[in-house]
Amino acid sequence: MGVGGVLIVLCLIGSILGLIRKIRKDSKRRDAVTAVMRPLLEKTFGQYEYDPDRHFFGADSQGLVEGDPGGRDLVSVRYKDTDVRFCVMHFTSEEEKEDGSHYTMDRFWGPWIIVGRENFINNPVYVGSKKSVFKKERVLTDDETFDSFLAARGEPAEALKLLSPSVRVKIADLMHRHPHVSLLFESDRIKVSYAVGEYFTPQFGRKTEELYEQQLKDLLDIIDTLTDL
Secondary structure, rough: OOOOHHHHHHHHHHHHHHHHHHHHHHHHHHHHHHHHHHHHHHHHHHEEEOOOOHHHHHHHOOOOOOOEEEEEEEEEEEEEEEEEEEEOOOOEEEEOOOOOOEEEEEEEEHHHHHHEEOOOOOOOEEEEEEEOOHHHHHHHOOOHHHHHOOOOOHHHHHHHHHOHHHHHHHHHHHHHOOOEEEEEEOOOEEEEEEEOOOOOOOOOOOOOOHHHHHHHHHHHHHHHHOOOO
């Protein structure tokens, strides 16, 4: 076997070992998350459905972020007479360099929430920080406080139908507390992207139970706000 053959064999062995390490790491994470998440979910919601290996796909993962969706830790609950689902999403896209080679780019990583709600609109309305809303499509209200850092995208009549003065105040307060939240109102639900990176992954030097409890508390604050609009 020549030098080239040896290198190919070594590369194959390295790839196999890397895959084995990834599988073992994923399995260890899944066991740790499941052991901590289940009692937390039961304490918080009572009845729940939890699958550490599933995530949103299809229509559920469209409208807020571009890219190819992946994810994990899908939770479905009935909360305040409302159907709520959330998971951790990871959106990526294939990009091309100047030399023609390709690489994978992270588009989004963080919790994704869907709150079932009849919004009585025909077209989607996106609400987010001005940095994430295209200025040419911005629909401003007559509320200077709201408009100072938030804006809406969509048909003006639809946006203003949703954004009553009381709703503006609640959304503005929510985004002061959680500045990385973006909302997409559809006719029968609200989609939420919360771009804060890894969630429900054990961290070195921090108790997993305390970490997950705080993260679930943050998600519950967002869910509470949207179910009370």
